[in-house]
Amino acid sequence: MGVTATSPRIVQALKAAIAVAIAWSIAPLLPGVADDYPYYAPLGALVSMYPTLMSSVRNALQTLGGLTVGILLAGAVIVLSDPNVLTISLAVGVGAAIAATGWFGASREYIPVTALFVLIVGGPNADGYSIGYLVQMTLGILVGLAVNLVFFPPLAFEAVGHQLARFRATLAGQLSEVADALTDSWPPEQDGWASRSQALVEVGRAVRAAVSHADDSRKGNPRARVHRRDLRSDYDELSALESVTFHVRDLTEMLAAAVWGQPVQLELRPELRPALSRTLHAVAAVLRDWDPDDDEQSAFAEADAALQDLMTELDQRRSSSPVTSLGVAATVAMDLTRILAALRPQIMPEPEAEAAPDATPAR
Template structure:
């Protein structure tokens, strides 16, 4: 009854989180904000004084460029775009002062612009260096001075409008989405263990082989969760909404590292169990009388892992898993005189189960965890 209630709570929480994520962090919201920013920039552009009002079409482009999924990403993109434009204009100016625009000089300016765009310090907006140089030399022509000013000013106006829209209307904060991905990863590992347990209770050999071919999914899911946490960390920077949703992402990084460790042991369990069933990769054997206790261990470890989605720790589920593991080890002790090769699969699963339970044991949080401090295991 308690497990059913916990499952219902997890399902309800996942639905609420998914709905909130879809409303506030979806591509639809970004598209709507981008459309609004472009429209506002187009309305404001003709009001810009001086020669810039002759080039209003660059303001919507600036707004479009500045709209990214995170507020800090918008700031970074906007600033580097302006820098890239400035460098491109200077490059075109050098051509106009030292030579004259022709096939050779325009090609040379674009080539130099591409080299500058590829520099490590200009990671975003670098493509505007050769673009600006090309536009000034070809479109600006004899009116290059006015064109350069109008181009740069209107792009800056659009970028400011885009930053304002991104800041004032639901500035993206993807922490909730990242936590949801972390919980989904934990549930995937638990379901994987449950399916392995079920396979040991079916007619031998079992028909369901999906769990035995999930290695790549486990790896890509781990990578996706790490990326989601990195994006969440990025979305918090300079974001006023982060003050309302305070969360120590360092703890989430620590949980991800724990899940990556558990994944390593789950993959090892999968390999040895698949080898014992279908003789894949290497020869292994799991005696008939050990299938049930091994299955109980896998099921109990899955329960302990799944319980972590509802609380920091659940002593009851961990105790159940410890009891199942102790029962399996007792059975193995009774067969200590048996040929070691016939016990290798059970021993391997027991050892991995023990290490998973050790990984689930509460640990003091590490301060200041950051993405680069938690590399994924090889």
């Protein structure tokens, strides 16, 4: 996929350049010792430029926290002893241990680095260096946050719809491939469907990451008041599709075992394959046409009819066939039933009429 002039990455890069330019222009105007360290302001602007406003604020706070802890560690060395190889190494080691806790997120490395800079670069002027470092970084971070807020704060809503549609199409394609394999020569020549189980999981993870990113992008974002999206509905759809993924993987593994006998030996009666194939195609059509806001969808009716025909055929053969020979088809039918249940629009049942009070007088 190409990168256009309006793509989020290009916009973010331009915003970072603007923030650095503003921070570098303002940095020399600060009074006191901060004026001696203007180069830290552009660095602060860079570390605050994240894809969403909330992630920018979160990282900015973690960065300032890491800087403060590093300065305090260096200050403890200066107050309690003289900076030397042993005390500097100890301060850096303690800083690295604090960073390893994960409390400061992606900015955790600033803790040991700041302690090292204050003790070595600051040297005899450690107090002035610490103040200038912290003040200029704070200035840069504030500039970065302001630029991120004012210039097109990103909303990742559009990607959610595309990712959910991709998820549905992937699951529908998997069911269709399995359905085609059932009517192919036996064993089927096309076997790609049998090894796609983990790929379905990876698609689901990518979609969940996209929905989570969109949710994060709206927090504190003024554009979210104009460009609205019901992310609760997206989370519900994602949850339904994740449930569908579980059952698609299950029926795929069952049918693969029936074809190749791996990892267990299972049997699928040849006369049941056409009905299974029709039902799989019908459920795949539900996924392709699914609209969670539409209570009446023709694809559901066709899938229900195909599933009912499959169940009827299984019942008819139950008396004349060993139970083990129907197990694979019955399990697949149950998976398909649960897929339809997960996809079916959730219609609230009508409240039951309240029972009329007993008019019979008490005796």
